[in-house]
Amino acid sequence: xxxxxxxxxxxxxxxxxxxxxxxxxxxxxxRVRGAEFAGGRVTSLLPNATLIAxxxxxxxxxxxxxxxxxxxGAQEVHVVLGPAINLHRSPLGGRLFEAFSxxxxxxxxxxxxxxxxxxxxxxxxxPKHYLANExxxxxxxxxxxxxxxxxxxxxxLPFEMVVADAEPxxxxxxxxxxxxxxxxxxxELIDGVLKxxxxxxxxxxxxxxxxxxxxASANGGLDLVMPGPVGPWGKALAEAxxxxxxxxxTVDDHLDRLLRLAERVGALRTEALGAERSWPSGIPAxxxxxxxxxxxxxxxxxxxxxVNKNDTLPLAGTGTVALIGRHATETIAQGGGSAGVRxxxxxxxxxGLSEALxxxxxxxxxxxxxxxxxAPALGSVLDPETGEPGMRAIALDGDGNxxxxxxxxxxxxxxxxGGWLHEATSVRLSAQVVLDEPSRLxxxxxxxxxxxxxxxxxxxxxxxxxxxxxxxGLLSPPAWTTERDVEPGTTITATLVEKLxxxxxxxxxxxxxxxxxxxxxxxxxxxxxxxxAVVVVGLTQEREAEGYxxxxxxxxxxxxxxxxxxxxxxxxxxxxxxxxxxxLMPWLSxxxxxxxxxxxxxEAGAAVASALLGEVEPAGRLVTTFPARDGDGPVWSVTPVDxxxxxxxxxxxxxxxxxxxxxxxxxxxxxYTTWEYGESSLTAEDDxxxxxxxxxxxxxxxxxxEVVQVYLRPGEPGEPVRxxxxxxISLAPGETGRVEVTCDPRVQRVWDRKxxxxxxxxxxxxxxxxxxxxxxxxxxxxxxxxx
Numbered sequence: 165x166x167x168x169x170x171x172x173x174x175x176x177x178x179x180x181x182x183x184x185x186x187x188x189x190x191x192x193x194x195r196v197r198g199a200e201f202a203g204g205r206v207t208s209l210l211p212n213a214t215l216i217a218x219x220x221x222x223x224x225x226x227x228x229x230x231x232x233x234x235x236x237g238a239q240e241v242h243v244v245l246g247p248a249i250n251l252h253r254s255p256l257g258g259r260l261f262e263a264f265s266x267x268x269x270x271x272x273x274x275x276x277x278x279x280x281x282x283x284x285x286x287x288x289x290x291p292k293h294y295l296a297n298e299x300x301x302x303x304x305x306x307x308x309x310x311x312x313x314x315x316x317x318x319x320x321l322p323f324e325m326v327v328a329d330a331e332p333x334x335x336x337x338x339x340x341x342x343x344x345x346x347x348x349x350x351x352e353l354i355d356g357v358l359k360x361x362x363x364x365x366x367x368x369x370x371x372x373x374x375x376x377x378x379x380a381s382a383n384g385g386l387d388l389v390m391p392g393p394v395g396p397w398g399k400a401l402a403e404a405x406x407x408x409x410x411x412x413x414t415v416d417d418h419l420d421r422l423l424r425l426a427e428r429v430g431a432l433r434t435e436a437l438g439a440e441r442s443w444p445s446g447i448p449a450x451x452x453x454x455x456x457x458x459x460x461x462x463x464x465x466x467x468x469x470x471v472n473k474n475d476t477l478p479l480a481g482t483g484t485v486a487l488i489g490r491h492a493t494e495t496i497a498q499g500g501g502s503a504g505v506r507x508x509x510x511x512x513x514x515x516g517l518s519e520a521l522x523x524x525x526x527x528x529x530x531x532x533x534x535x536x537x538x539a540p541a542l543g544s545v546l547d548p549e550t551g552e553p554g555m556r557a558i559a560l561d562g563d564g565n566x567x568x569x570x571x572x573x574x575x576x577x578x579x580x581x582g583g584w585l586h587e588a589t590s591v592r593l594s595a596q597v598v599l600d601e602p603s604r605l606x607x608x609x610x611x612x613x614x615x616x617x618x619x620x621x622x623x624x625x626x627x628x629x630x631x632x633x634x635x636x637g638l639l640s641p642p643a644w645t646t647e648r649d650v651e652p653g654t655t656i657t658a659t660l661v662e663k664l665x666x667x668x669x670x671x672x673x674x675x676x677x678x679x680x681x682x683x684x685x686x687x688x689x690x691x692x693x694x695x696x697a698v699v700v701v702g703l704t705q706e707r708e709a710e711g712y713x714x715x716x717x718x719x720x721x722x723x724x725x726x727x728x729x730x731x732x733x734x735x736x737x738x739x740x741x742x743x744x745x746x747x748l749m750p751w752l753s754x755x756x757x758x759x760x761x762x763x764x765x766x767e768a769g770a771a772v773a774s775a776l777l778g779e780v781e782p783a784g785r786l787v788t789t790f791p792a793r794d795g796d797g798p799v800w801s802v803t804p805v806d807x808x809x810x811x812x813x814x815x816x817x818x819x820x821x822x823x824x825x826x827x828x829x830x831x832x833x834x835x836y837t838t839w840e841y842g843e844s845s846l847t848a849e850d851d852x853x854x855x856x857x858x859x860x861x862x863x864x865x866x867x868x869x870e871v872v873q874v875y876l877r878p879g880e881p882g883e884p885v886r887x888x889x890x891x892x893i894s895l896a897p898g899e900t901g902r903v904e905v906t907c908d909p910r911v912q913r914v915w916d917r918k919x920x921x922x923x924x925x926x927x928x929x930x931x932x933x934x935x936x937x938x939x940x941x942x943x944x945x946x947x948x949x950x951x
Contacts (some may be wrong), residue, residue: 216789266830281860295342303339313815372390465780498763519773527545539576687730697730
């Protein structure tokens with residue numbers, strides 16, 4: 165039987181309603197959240213998946229898996245619901261920040277290392293979402309229409325690789341349909357391919373509330389419906405067995421797989437196995453120096469130098485620095501949705517650079533970047549009863565009597581079925597504002613319902629209604645705000661007098677945004693007075709979040725105008741982009757350097773400072789292609805038509821199908837040194853390139869890491885270019901090293917007439933620093949020298 169704690173799983177997309185029953189949780193390749201949807205246990209917040217992937221280093225992915233195994237062990241969690249190994253099919257995908265790359269090989273290799281890192285330490289992994297779940301629009305109903313060749317060569321490949329090379333203990337089926345059949349009922353993909361052809365012996369679980377049928381899902385290969393125990397299985401499954409709709413042997417197989425998972429993670433107690441697993445002690449705390457140093461290095465090392473004119477970066481030895489932009493002070497550390505965690509802190513870029521530069525730094529606010537405010541920054545409000553960071557929440561009955569009073573370390577919580585507020589008629593929230601001096605603030609409430617809002621003697625009744633989206637209350641709760649001049653120590657009180665279930669709710673307290681013209685004018689003046697201006701721009705959880713896709717890659721608000729004005733005024737301008745997925749850069753030719761910072765996790769500001777100042781080389785390479793304009797690229801729209809989303813580009817996804825010149829190619833990244841490529845050669849066997857070797861010399865003045873990328877341009881008509889291998893090397897200035905790249909045969913084959921065959925024709929092997937910087941070309945599949 166399963167141990168007394170149940171089988172605990174975590175990651176981000178868990179029981180999204182935060183129930184107090186045994187924990188069963190969800191996605192995020194970069195954090196272990198625990199049981200609560202909002203305001204839960206403090207845990208480490210790692211850099212997001214694309215930032216980890218930008219290392220192009222399986223060892224880093226394995227290190228992340230091992231670190232997350234420690235975090236899971238600290239919370240006594242048996243299974244992490246990650247990694248997400250769907251692909252970056254369109255740059256509009258709202259949840260791309262949780263997935264590694266647009267390339268199936270890169271994704272598969274990194275996912276394999278990540279899964280091994282978890283499972284070698286006794287924590288189960290759950291690669292997801294199986295299958296063809298590359299966008300969020302209508303995600304629970306959309307029919308992804310994908311031809312078999314494309315499924316096999318592109319979207320199934322990362323799953324095939326991770327099953328063959330890492331043997332994950334669980335896999336999660338997605339919400340969508342694939343060619344008309346719901347993923348949780350897809351016998352061809354689950355029983356046929358996954359369990360049949362690949363011999364997968366692990367557990368297949370549903371995404372939360374994804375299962376709509378009883379017999380069809382049980383017969384289709386699904387092993388576990390989440391959440392449970394109620395739902396479309398339970399008593400309904402027993403009735404289906406009695407009616408002969410589901411064979412007992414089918415249920416037996418599902419149970420065998422569930423028990424196998426329990427045994428693997430140490431949650432199964434039998435006479436032979438003994439007691440349930442023990443949990444480790446002495447794990448570094450999320451705010452320990454050891455954990456902080458690790459997370460800073462992981463974030464900084466994956467950041468990517470996109471532009472660096474005249475060696476503007478690193479900034480070591482630079483004089484005064486003007487740091488500009490709302491993202492500098494309200495740095496975005498993670499994406500939105502169920503993957504969010506509660507970190508011990510988030511180091512803003514302003515705080516990180518201030519620590520490094522002291523009085524050489526001047527900070528100027530930027531333009532507004534949000535339409536919907538979020539919870540106050542950590543430490544910006546206090547519980548008025550205890551003085552601890554966070555807020556006080558009091559549950560009241562219909563007569564105004566106190567049912568329960570709780571402290572929350574963050575100024576938000578959640579209303580869910582069966583939660584602590586289930587019996588409450590209303591809920592009163594209160595927090596004391598932390599200020600050094602009187603300030604103009606944007607204050608208010610967020611969350612669906614009817615509110616009574618009070619600040620001092622000022623009282624306002626507010627009704628917040630939603631759009632009707634099923635995701636809105638939990639993934640993007642609407643808000644009401646006002647601007648007030650607030651004194652230090654002021655207490656804000658908001659009472660939710662008419663509450664709705666399944667919504668996050670809380671307070672809003674943040675600096676009031678300036679009017680765009682005023683903000684830009686002040687920013688330009690600050691830039692003019694400094695030796696260098698660092699402008700921080702980016703996206704927020706409104707653009708990078710579960711449940712929603714983007715409609716444009718344009719930076720929100722007047723951020724483009726802000727950069728242009730600063731660049732016109734400053735001696736030198738560095739742009740730091742605080743986003744995980746591509747944005748347009750109309751100001752690119754006007755600035756001196758661009759650092760792609762991703763979503764850097766809890767040590768964000770310290771990591772950006774380390775990268776800008778050269779303490780850690782930002783040696784990352786892009787994992788997706790950046791369009792120069794909206795609409796560019798092989799895939800743009802993520803909006804289904806009549807319920808269907810055709811994958812009409814076939815296997816030519818991402819860089820494989822790019823016809824015009826993008827803003828930046830997949831694989832691009834400059835680092836802080838320069839590289840020269842010398843003699844190269846390849847070996848081949850059975851019509852497959854096996855290895856490619858090349859001499860690489862560090863011709864710059866700094867130690868650096870190079871990523872040698874090998875692509876194949878097939879000779880067979882209609883077959884797109886594809887990455888077939890890569891390898892990294894670190895060299896001192898003037899040092900030369902021989903890099904040998906092992907090439908994967910699984911991307912050098914074609915699915916044809918229900919079986920695999922090698923690509924035909926000689927083809928061309930390309931050695932590159934991204935497809936925009938080709939360094940050598942080799943012809944044919946024999947052992948030939950460079951031509």
